Amino acid sequence: MRFIDVIGTAIGNSFRSKLRTTLTVIAIFIGAFTLTITSAIGTGVSNYITTQVSAIGASDVLTVTKATTTASAGSGPAKYDPNKATTTAGVDSGARPGSTIAALTQKDIDVIGASKGITSVDASIRISPDYIEYGSNGKYELSISTNGALTKADLAAGAQLSSSSAENQLLVPTTYLKNLGLGTAKEAVGKSVTIGLTDYAGAKHEVTAVIVGVQNETLFGSGVGINKHLTEALSSAQSTGKPVDAKPGYASAVAHFDPASSPQQITAIKKALTDNGYAAATVADQIGSFEAVINGIIGVLNAFAVIALIAAGFGIINTLLMSVQERTREIGLMKAMGMSGGKVYALFSTEAVFIGFLGSAIGAIVAIGVGSIISSVLATTLLSGLPGLRIMQFAPSSIAVIIGVVMLIAFLAGTLPARRAARQNPIDALRYE
Amino acid sequence: MNSAVLVANEIRKSYGHGSSRFDALKGVSLRILEGESIAIVGKSGSGKSTLMHLLALLDDPDGGQILVEGSDAKTLSAREINRLRNQDFGFVFQQFFLTPNATVLDNVVLPLKIAGVGPKERNARGMAALEQLELADKAKSKAINLSGGQKQRVVIARALVNNPKVIFADEPTGNLDTATGAVVEDILFALNKEKGITLIIVTHDIELAARCDRRFFIRDGVEETTTNVEGVTS
Ligand SMILES: Nc1ncnc2c1ncn2[C@@H]1O[C@H](COP(=O)(O)OP(=O)(O)OP(=O)(O)O)[C@@H](O)[C@H]1O
Ligand SMILES: [Mg+2]
Numbered sequence: 240m241r242f243i244d245v246i247g248t249a250i251g252n253s254f255r256s257k258l259r260t261t262l263t264v265i266a267i268f269i270g271a272f273t274l275t276i277t278s279a280i281g282t283g284v285s286n287y288i289t290t291q292v293s294a295i296g297a298s299d300v301l302t303v304t305k306a307t308t309t310a311s312a313g314s315g316p317a318k319y320d321p322n323k324a325t326t327t328a329g330v331d332s333g334a335r336p337g338s339t340i341a342a343l344t345q346k347d348i349d350v351i352g353a354s355k356g357i358t359s360v361d362a363s364i365r366i367s368p369d370y371i372e373y374g375s376n377g378k379y380e381l382s383i384s385t386n387g388a389l390t391k392a393d394l395a396a397g398a399q400l401s402s403s404s405a406e407n408q409l410l411v412p413t414t415y416l417k418n419l420g421l422g423t424a425k426e427a428v429g430k431s432v433t434i435g436l437t438d439y440a441g442a443k444h445e446v447t448a449v450i451v452g453v454q455n456e457t458l459f460g461s462g463v464g465i466n467k468h469l470t471e472a473l474s475s476a477q478s479t480g481k482p483v484d485a486k487p488g489y490a491s492a493v494a495h496f497d498p499a500s501s502p503q504q505i506t507a508i509k510k511a512l513t514d515n516g517y518a519a520a521t522v523a524d525q526i527g528s529f530e531a532v533i534n535g536i537i538g539v540l541n542a543f544a545v546i547a548l549i550a551a552g553f554g555i556i557n558t559l560l561m562s563v564q565e566r567t568r569e570i571g572l573m574k575a576m577g578m579s580g581g582k583v584y585a586l587f588s589t590e591a592v593f594i595g596f597l598g599s600a601i602g603a604i605v606a607i608g609v610g611s612i613i614s615s616v617l618a619t620t621l622l623s624g625l626p627g628l629r630i631m632q633f634a635p636s637s638i639a640v641i642i643g644v645v646m647l648i649a650f651l652a653g654t655l656p657a658r659r660a661a662r663q664n665p666i667d668a669l670r671y672e
Numbered sequence: 673m674n675s676a677v678l679v680a681n682e683i684r685k686s687y688g689h690g691s692s693r694f695d696a697l698k699g700v701s702l703r704i705l706e707g708e709s710i711a712i713v714g715k716s717g718s719g720k721s722t723l724m725h726l727l728a729l730l731d732d733p734d735g736g737q738i739l740v741e742g743s744d745a746k747t748l749s750a751r752e753i754n755r756l757r758n759q760d761f762g763f764v765f766q767q768f769f770l771t772p773n774a775t776v777l778d779n780v781v782l783p784l785k786i787a788g789v790g791p792k793e794r795n796a797r798g799m800a801a802l803e804q805l806e807l808a809d810k811a812k813s814k815a816i817n818l819s820g821g822q823k824q825r826v827v828i829a830r831a832l833v834n835n836p837k838v839i840f841a842d843e844p845t846g847n848l849d850t851a852t853g854a855v856v857e858d859i860l861f862a863l864n865k866e867k868g869i870t871l872i873i874v875t876h877d878i879e880l881a882a883r884c885d886r887r888f889f890i891r892d893g894v895e896e897t898t899t900n901v902e903g904v905t906s
Contacts, residue, residue, distance in 0.1 A: 241788045248785075255773065572769045575730055577758025578786045579750070666731045669765060 240582045249589035253597075256562060260594060263554045267598025267645060268605070270548035274641050275606035277540040279631035283614070284533050287628045288526060290393075299498035301519045303351055303360075303512060304491045305343055342488030350515060356496050356508035362489040366473045368436040369443075371463070376420035378435065384462030392464060393627075396424035397452030400466040407448035407472055409434075410464035412456050424453040436473060440480030446472050455627070494519070548645060551598070552652040555591050559656035563587065570660050571668025580661040587657035588650055595649025599642045607633050676739070677838060677870055678704040678727050683736030685722055696722045698893040699736065706837075709864045709871035711881035714890040720874045721766065721842055723890065727872065728761055728840045729753050758787050762831030762869075764841035768823045772816035776807065779815050780830045787834065801829040805859060821852035828859060838870040839863070845880060857883065 240248075253260050343351075343362065352360040370378035392399060392410050400408050409432070413424060421427035427450050434446050448469050465473070496508050505521065512519040563570070570583055614631040622628050685697040696719045704710055704727070712720050725731045726738060729745055738745040740756065748756070762783075770779050777798050784794035802808045805825040810818060815826065824844065831839050844860065845853035857880060864871045873884060881887050889896035 240786050241790075244785050244788075568769060569771060572765075573782070573786060575728075575757060575763060576783045576786050577754040577756070579754050582786075664731070666725050669767075669769065 240578060240586075245582065245585050246589055246593075249586050250593050252562065252566075252586070253590045253593055256558075256565075259558050259561065260597075263551070263558045263594055264598040264601070266551035266554040267548065267595060267649070268602040270544050270551050271599035271602025271641060271645050272606045273544035273547060274541060274645075275603045275633070275638060276610055276631065277537055277544060278637045278641065279606070279610050279614075279633045280540075281534070281537040282634050282637065283628070283630045283632040284537075285530065286632055287625075288530050288533075290627065291526070299495055299500075301357075301494045301496065301509065301512070301521055302491055302525070303343070303494050303517050303519045305347065306513070306516050306518045342490060343492055344488060347517070348489070348492055351492055351494055351512065351517060354494075354508070354515060355511045356500070356504065357494045357512075358496055360492050360494040363491045363493055364470060364474045365490060366436070366465075366470065366477060368434050368473060370435045371415075371419065372433045372435070373419040373421055373430060377418075379415070379418055381415075381434070382462040384464045392452065392454040395453045395455050397428035397450070400451060400464055402467045404466060405468055406466075407446060407469040408451045408466040409448045409469060410452045410454045411450055412454050412463070414456055415463070416453065421450070427453050434473065436477055438477055438479040442479065444476040444479070446476060456625070548648055552648050555594060555649050555652035556655055558594070559587060559591055559653055560659070562590070563656045563660045566660075567663065567668045570663050571665045574663065574665040575669065583663075584657045584661035587660050588653040591649045591653025591657070592646050595646045595652075596642065598649075599645035602645075603638050603642060607638075675706050675741075676703045677706045677741060678702075678872075679737075679739040680723075680727060681737040681739070683723075683726055683733040683738060685719075685726060685731070685733050696893055697726070697733070700890065700893070700895055701736075702727075702888055702895075704838075704870060704872060707864070707868045707870055708886060709861065709873065709884040711884040711887045712872065712874045712890060713876065713878070713881045713887050714896070715876060718890050719893045720876075720890060724840055724842055724872065724874050728763065729757060758783060759834055760837045762834060762836035762839040764824075764827050764831050764839065764844050766842040766846065766874075768827050768847075770815040770823060770826060773814055775812050776815055776818065776826055777802065777811040779826060780833055782830060783834045797833055798829075801833040802826075804832075805829045821848055821855070824848055824852070824856050825859070828856065832863060832869070835867075836869065838872060840872050840874075842874045843876075844873065845875070845877060853877075853880075 345362075348360055348362050351357060366383050368381060368383065371381040372378045394410075395413050397410075400410055411419075411421070411427065411432075416422065416424065416427055419432070421430060430450050431447050432450060434448060436444055436446070438444055446469070448465070451466075454464065494512075496505070500508065509519045509521075573583065574580070610631040610633065614629050617630055618628065622630060680700060680702040682699045682701055683697055684695070684699055686693055686695040688694055700719075700723060702723075712723060714720050722731075726733050729738070729740070729748075732746075740748070745753070771782075777795065780801055781789075781794040781798040784797060789797070799808060799811060802811055805828060807822065807825055807829065810822060810826075815823065818826065824847065828841075828844070831841075839860070841860065845856055848856060860871060860873070861883060863869045871884070873880065875881055
């Protein structure tokens with residue numbers, strides 16, 4: 240029998256019992272549909288994160304914090320060390336209110352700077368300004384993006400911040416434009432705004448700065464970005480009246496290393512810091528843990544889809560066993576007429592693969608249709624706060640893989656019935672009533 | 673005309689094991705010459721179909737030997753046996769064994785499809801076989817919609833579509849009325865006379881047996897010699 244006739248006959252046979260084939264196809268459809276949707280979410284989210292990461296760009300930066308002394312539950316609080324600087328956790332440290340976190344002292348900053356592979360280090364200074372105002376349009380609260388200086392913003396208009404400029408520069412998110420009365424993104428660029436803050440002694444200060452760019456809202460940049468010059472200006476205004484003997488403490492430091500470092504070298508740099516009692520993470524590490532959570536969720540969804548497919552596989556076994564039973568005589572006749580066992584096997588496994596193909600192709604096509612609609616609806620409603628995120632993206636390669644895997648499962652499910660058919664003795668089959 | 677196409681030497685076949693063991697053939701020897709027509713005659717359950725299946729290499733004997741054109745069937749590869757069954761043998765089984773929902777033409781060309789003949793050629797040859805049996809107008813009908821006599825002719829068309837050397841027919845007229853049975857018999861004997869196809873007909877019909885060149889009588893799995901046959905003389 241020719242290959243093409245095997246396929247034609249197998250397809251014809253699968254349509255002979257329409258109801259049975261349809262039910263099996265539906266079972267496969269459900270699994271393939273789910274897999275296509277979950278893999279599309281995976282692609283959508285990871286593409287989004289990749290663009291976000293490349294927007295951040297700073298691959299030569301480590302965020303360094305003091306490794307928390309492991310005061311594990313049960314061992315009680317660690318002994319107080321008067322020489323250890325702490326920052327009282329509150330609005331400006333990001334830790335649980337009322338708790339104390341280990342802060343970095345100037346000595347720590349020097350140690351980090353001297354660590355192997357580190358080219359330069361800057362202590363992150365926490366700025367907590369009170370308001371931002373443009374002209375006389377009213378005062379608004381603002382939050383300063385902590386990684387503003389080390390990231391490359393996804394710009395809607397204007398330019399990136401300059402760390403060498405002797406000008407007070409800032410980047411505002413698109414969401415600030417309307418409230419501050421800045422007009423469109425293009426119009427906002429070049430305008431001067433006033434930032435107000437309270438110093439150590441309670442006196443009010445105002446600093447003016449120029450908007451150099453407008454930033455699209457991203458996962459990591461919903462605050463205002465400020466350049467080095469402005470950071471210093473705000474910081475010095477903020478610490479006016481600070482007692483001289485107050486130990487300065489920084490929540491974290493930003494360390495730079497050679498951008499050409501290989502992943503192994505980066506690991507070594509991080510290890511050197513860890514050995515000295517610091518925790519160091521690159522931007523990719525920080526985002527990576529976020530991505531790992533999403534991948535975990537997608538993995539669980541995929542596992543459910545695969546379970547559905549395995550159940551569907553048993554549906555295929557059942558369908559084919561019934562059709563082998565029903566066609567016993569026909570198989571006997573074909574074997575009597577000189578059809579080899581191998582061809583009989585091929586006939587039934589092709590039928591299984593075809594049923595698998597039918598279910599997975601329909602599942603994938605429907606998933607693409609439904610998913611694209613849901614995805615565009617969500618992009619303008621629920622997820623409109625995350626511009627650029629298309630939650631489901633259908634990659635042709637992953638759809639091909641899904642269809643391929645389903646066909647493989649179908650083939651494996653078909654082996655048992657196909658073997659039974661191939662082994663039939665023509666005479667027993669012909670005598671079968 | 674007188675070389676043997678099939679030879680059976682003392683073949684035995686039993687079914688089942690132990691106490692339920694049944695010896696269907698207890699040592700049967702038979703020579704079938706090229707171009708002859710032979711009737712295998714016996715009562716129901718005497719082992720006729722079993723003998724035919726062994727001769728057609730559809731089953732293996734438990735003892736004895738079968739020679740196909742001089743070579744022992746045991747030495748033939750599975751591939752070679754498949755080729756023989758596909759190209760040299762044509763089968764007309766006791767039941768029709770037609771695929772009910774397939775067309776008459778599709779049923780007839782099944783051996784050609786198995787042989788790997790392309791669709792054009794196999795349809796042409798299938799139509800030729802159907803014309804020979806005056807069924808060309810039914811080619812597109814479903815097999816299930818034919819009368820008994822028409823089905824039997826379709827089965828014969830299927831048996832000869834490959835131009836076989838030997839046609840095995842198990843009760844070819846068993847399911848037919850006398851008139852239609854006669855038509856089918858005429859077709860078979862015409863094939864034997866005109867194309868020299870060897871005919872091996874299993875039957876319990878004495879009249880059909882009488883039309884064959886030779887008769888082989890079987891009773892309870894052994895050959896019955898002419899002396900103990902009642903009624904018919906060869
Ligand atoms: N698969 C089998 N298992 C057990 N016994 C069998 C089997 N096939 C055939 N037999 C027995 O072998 C004997 C011969 O059977 P066979 O079919 O050859 O008879 P037959 O001469 O063709 O009869 P009929 O004219 O009724 O077709 C019968 O008694 C039958 O019951
Ligand atoms: Mg019989």
